[in-house]
Amino acid sequence: MKPAPFVRHVPRTLDEALKILTDVAGEDGRVLAGGQSLVPIMAFRLAKPAHLVDINEVEGLDKIADDGKTLTIGARVRHAAFHQPVTANPLGALLSYVARHIAHYPIRMRGTFCGSLAHADPSSEWCLTSATLGAVMVAKSVKGTRDIKAAEFFDGIMSTNLKEDELLAEMRLPLLPADAKFGFYEFSRRAGDFAMAASLVTYRLDGGKIVDARVGLGGAEASPRRIPEAEAELNGKAPSDAAFRAAGEAASAAIEPLEDHQTDAAYRRDLVKVVVRRALEHSLT
Amino acid sequence: MSAHTKGSGGDGMKWVGRSIRRVEDPALLRGRGRFTGDLPATHWVRFVRSPNAAGKIKSISAPDGAVVITAADIKGVKKITPMLHKFEYRPVGQPILADGEVRFVGEAVVAVVAATEEEAEDIADLVEIDIEDAEALVDSRVAIAAGARQIHAEAPGNVILKGEVKSPGFDAVWASAAKIVKIDARSNRQNATPMEPRAAHAAYDAASGRVTLHCTTQMPHLMRTAIADCLGMPESDLRVIAPDVGGGFGQKMSLCTEYVLVTWLARHLKSSVGWTEDRRENLIASFHSRDQYVTLEGAFDKDAKLLALRADVLSNVGAYSCFPTTSGVEPLMAMAEMPGPYDFQHYQCLARGALTNTCTMAAYRGVSRPVITFTLERLMDKAAKAFAIDPVDIRRKNLITTFPYKSAMGLEYDEASYRETMEMAVEAINLPAFRARQQLARERGEYLGIGFATFSERTGYGSPAFAARGMAITPGWETVHVTVDPSGYVEARIGSSPHGQGLRTTLAQIIADEIGVPPDMIKIVHGDTETAPYGWGTFASRSLVISGGATLIASRKIRAKLLKIAEHMLEAAETDIVLADGKAKVAGTDREVSIAAMAREAYTQTHRFKGEIEPGLSESGTYDPPGTFSNACHVAIVRLDPETGHVKLERYLVAEDAGRIINPMIADGQVHGGVVQGIGNALLEEIIYDESGAILTANLADYMPPTAHEVPPIELHHMETPSTQSVTKAKGLGEGGTIGPPAAIVNAINDAMAPFDVEIDTIPATPQRIRALLRNAERAP
Numbered sequence A: 001m002k003p004a005p006f007v008r009h010v011p012r013t014l015d016e017a018l019k020i021l022t023d024v025a026g027e028d029g030r031v032l033a034g035g036q037s038l039v040p041i042m043a044f045r046l047a048k049p050a051h052l053v054d055i056n057e058v059e060g061l062d063k064i065a066d067d068g069k070t071l072t073i074g075a076r077v078r079h080a081a082f083h084q085p086v087t088a089n090p091l092g093a094l095l096s097y098v099a100r101h102i103a104h105y106p107i108r109m110r111g112t113f114c115g116s117l118a119h120a121d122p123s124s125e126w127c128l129t130s131a132t133l134g135a136v137m138v139a140k141s142v143k144g145t146r147d148i149k150a151a152e153f154f155d156g157i158m159s160t161n162l163k164e165d166e167l168l169a170e171m172r173l174p175l176l177p178a179d180a181k182f183g184f185y186e187f188s189r190r191a192g193d194f195a196m197a198a199s200l201v202t203y204r205l206d207g208g209k210i211v212d213a214r215v216g217l218g219g220a221e222a223s224p225r226r227i228p229e230a231e232a233e234l235n236g237k238a239p240s241d242a243a244f245r246a247a248g249e250a251a252s253a254a255i256e257p258l259e260d261h262q263t264d265a266a267y268r269r270d271l272v273k274v275v276v277r278r279a280l281e282h283s284l285t
Numbered sequence B: 001m002s003a004h005t006k007g008s009g010g011d012g013m014k015w016v017g018r019s020i021r022r023v024e025d026p027a028l029l030r031g032r033g034r035f036t037g038d039l040p041a042t043h044w045v046r047f048v049r050s051p052n053a054a055g056k057i058k059s060i061s062a063p064d065g066a067v068v069i070t071a072a073d074i075k076g077v078k079k080i081t082p083m084l085h086k087f088e089y090r091p092v093g094q095p096i097l098a099d100g101e102v103r104f105v106g107e108a109v110v111a112v113v114a115a116t117e118e119e120a121e122d123i124a125d126l127v128e129i130d131i132e133d134a135e136a137l138v139d140s141r142v143a144i145a146a147g148a149r150q151i152h153a154e155a156p157g158n159v160i161l162k163g164e165v166k167s168p169g170f171d172a173v174w175a176s177a178a179k180i181v182k183i184d185a186r187s188n189r190q191n192a193t194p195m196e197p198r199a200a201h202a203a204y205d206a207a208s209g210r211v212t213l214h215c216t217t218q219m220p221h222l223m224r225t226a227i228a229d230c231l232g233m234p235e236s237d238l239r240v241i242a243p244d245v246g247g248g249f250g251q252k253m254s255l256c257t258e259y260v261l262v263t264w265l266a267r268h269l270k271s272s273v274g275w276t277e278d279r280r281e282n283l284i285a286s287f288h289s290r291d292q293y294v295t296l297e298g299a300f301d302k303d304a305k306l307l308a309l310r311a312d313v314l315s316n317v318g319a320y321s322c323f324p325t326t327s328g329v330e331p332l333m334a335m336a337e338m339p340g341p342y343d344f345q346h347y348q349c350l351a352r353g354a355l356t357n358t359c360t361m362a363a364y365r366g367v368s369r370p371v372i373t374f375t376l377e378r379l380m381d382k383a384a385k386a387f388a389i390d391p392v393d394i395r396r397k398n399l400i401t402t403f404p405y406k407s408a409m410g411l412e413y414d415e416a417s418y419r420e421t422m423e424m425a426v427e428a429i430n431l432p433a434f435r436a437r438q439q440l441a442r443e444r445g446e447y448l449g450i451g452f453a454t455f456s457e458r459t460g461y462g463s464p465a466f467a468a469r470g471m472a473i474t475p476g477w478e479t480v481h482v483t484v485d486p487s488g489y490v491e492a493r494i495g496s497s498p499h500g501q502g503l504r505t506t507l508a509q510i511i512a513d514e515i516g517v518p519p520d521m522i523k524i525v526h527g528d529t530e531t532a533p534y535g536w537g538t539f540a541s542r543s544l545v546i547s548g549g550a551t552l553i554a555s556r557k558i559r560a561k562l563l564k565i566a567e568h569m570l571e572a573a574e575t576d577i578v579l580a581d582g583k584a585k586v587a588g589t590d591r592e593v594s595i596a597a598m599a600r601e602a603y604t605q606t607h608r609f610k611g612e613i614e615p616g617l618s619e620s621g622t623y624d625p626p627g628t629f630s631n632a633c634h635v636a637i638v639r640l641d642p643e644t645g646h647v648k649l650e651r652y653l654v655a656e657d658a659g660r661i662i663n664p665m666i667a668d669g670q671v672h673g674g675v676v677q678g679i680g681n682a683l684l685e686e687i688i689y690d691e692s693g694a695i696l697t698a699n700l701a702d703y704m705p706p707t708a709h710e711v712p713p714i715e716l717h718h719m720e721t722p723s724t725q726s727v728t729k730a731k732g733l734g735e736g737g738t739i740g741p742p743a744a745i746v747n748a749i750n751d752a753m754a755p756f757d758v759e760i761d762t763i764p765a766t767p768q769r770i771r772a773l774l775r776n777a778e779r780a781p
């Protein structure tokens, strides 16, 4: 469990970082952010990057900005930054609630929001959040800047559309309407483990009826995504046990379940049914 | 720590029975512990392990210039071939490096030697082993099926041993039963997961030609004997030191091939060589345990009284046999102790060990008893259901209440409190209040359950008990040398080798009461073959009973000698002398002499003894007891989430009896740690192989020990039935904590699932398994 040899680069500016990243891209050069996923993978020698571009000293990447329409989160912002709401908009409370479900405290002190997105674990809470809320990823390289929508960003298990020479410099989340409701629920066997299924929901009530429902699902398929079949069960209906159950059933039927040694397809579908319904129930509390 | 000296100021208070703080802790808590992996070495080893479960090695290639060792380089090194002289045991040998053939994923094939661990791993990455794949036999039932490929030439049918017993008259009693209740239980595979993985460091001394091996082990003396045997060297040329050991739990009582190779390398290179395994290696290639199928049937009369038990135990022992216990350690323990705490006299058992292409099985805290207690206690709950009586009532009818008691296996149970500890637990948990709460919860669609586990545990047994297994290596006794030095301080050298249990503290308490000096004047020396007497180490809940017994025997001799010296120095009759608080006093007078002065006299003024007293103040004690039975009742209350299959432990209670308790705080710590491992056993921990024999749980995200979040507060209640089979009256308690949880927790889960009319008899009872049962029940008409 000793990593293969590598060279660590510690740029101070974004330009410098992008330059080095371009230089080393051909030799499996990788960005090192919080290291909470990359370092274990290197220790197991599942990844043997010859170069690491450590972005922890890069100026300007540690910003969280709320411009009244979007929340921008820089590449150095740690999970722990969200322990307290970062904005008075309901998004602040949402992120703060979700953050507490990521790993354990020490890991949240190091791991980064953008690192989670770049790593693209199917169970990542931030990937689920980004997919549900329609985040925009801002990828930078020496060639320029690309804005990538969440729905196009994730590309299967631990895979994204980021190019080898691109840094995910920041990501943007649209603020929620002031009257937005949200709910979140995840299931894992031990506290702090990756979720075996997780759901994030948001909606508004208009005349007592659900509108703009977003039902996001993580940990159940190769990439987190919104489940339109579940949303259809909600829009136009008053929040009720029956509607929430129907949404859960719809999501459970709609997925292509991931399977592993502790979760076969039938069990994953069971969990999806439950996490979607419980996320909806949480939205009422 | 002031508590050490407090109380020695003449108030006559005993040290035994007090929760003094552990002398071990200050160094460990301040990061001043000394572990094998801390030692610097000139060379480091990395093992290249088999990626295949079975097959012939066709070729091995390594980068040019690399120092690599294969089986071909160590032809003179003997295989590890443990032996039993009973039970149709087939001796199979384990080569130190795979020799022509691999038998499990993780088996060491090549040792790479380099200047650093990192470099060794880099080179290991480039070593290629070409293996001609053979069919992997992973499951024990498949391995012993007719026509299965034979894994070792010596073991036809892949059965390494077979034990059978049947009490006379069994069939007639069986035929007379009103009801037969049956369980097919499955216990999946576990790893003991000590915090410190295995590590070895061997250094060659050019001047003497001797090697000093530091290694993380529970039994340094036997490691020396066994490694010297393998290497064909005099034992006196090998010194084995177990420095601080970061947990062992049985995994570190077996000889591993890696320690033999590291020692060989130090002699071969005439240098120092280090090896520390990583967590992945520990999970795939150290030792596993608990992989068993047990079918158990109970024959009951019409009043739910157990008449007879019939068991079929199939233990998956992995690819090789472990040394010294042999792979009989699980199946034979199961056969001997299956009858548990219940009163019946007819028993039939077939216990087999199956060789498979999996990591070798060895002892893990509790050894088989977590599995047999799980099976027997599930059987009792099933019987209660069959007779429509409460699980507590069926135990009331069947627990042994008169002692000594001879079990159907002929084991003699000493005085214990099976029934009393259960009643204590039933009262403490407030069973009627729980049943009311459970009922209310069910009406709200919430599912609570309660489960009981009562068990007895043979502890502190000496060589006669082990001899019943016919072991070529029959452990059992312990020796302790106690010396009062000329400064009046005490040193005890013990053959046992603790690895976190606090034995340095508890043995000091025993000595303190006997000799009359406070524990902080007593040092316990262990874990070094050069300074400690030959002994068997720490395992089988034995050290406090056996090493503690030897300590008491030696201390009594010191006491007797001190009284003689006092008689001389105080010119009083021995019967008038009181030894306490660091001095000898003549009762009713102010004449006294300190132990320090007596000790000084014993070395430096022996001419005054006129030949009546031997010089020096050093005595030795050896103890080899028959064994004594501890007992406990564990109770779990769980909350089941039927939609996810998740089980939350709400409450965990233990009422236990381990005879006289030397240090209550340390005893509690042992129970706590054991229960936590038992919770892992019941709910979480499972080594999973796929059909090709690859391990799917090779890291601590996939192999899941409980974290603090999964462990509820553990409530302890104690009873003390002093043992008549142990000179200190103490019984062993190191393993008990791990034995109860699978039974108590899974009984509780089944109680919670009762409304769904499904039962789970598999450990760990994972949410996926529970959900599968409930899903099928939902589908049922």
Ligand SMILES: Cc1cc2nc3c(=O)[nH]c(=O)nc-3n(C[C@H](O)[C@H](O)[C@H](O)COP(=O)(O)OP(=O)(O)OC[C@H]3O[C@@H](n4cnc5c(N)ncnc54)[C@H](O)[C@@H]3O)c2cc1C
Pocket (backbone or CB within 6 Å): A030, A031, A032, A033, A034, A035, A036, A037, A038, A039, A040, A075, A101, A102, A103, A104, A107, A110, A111, A112, A113, A114, A115, A116, A118, A119, A121, A123, A124, A125, A126, A162, A166, A167, A168, A169, A192, A193, A194, A195
């Ligand atoms: C025990 C444990 C439990 C965990 N549990 C959870 C959990 O429950 N939920 C969860 O979501 N996560 C969990 N994690 C992972 C953790 O959240 C990581 O912090 C996160 O996945 C990655 O962020 P990082 O900053 O540590 O990235 P790193 O580990 O530094 O990098 C991860 C990958 O992303 C790339 N990368 C990182 N930043 C960028 C960037 N700005 N641009 C381009 N590429 C980049 C790296 O090159 C690497 O390939 C857990 C980790 C551990 C060790």
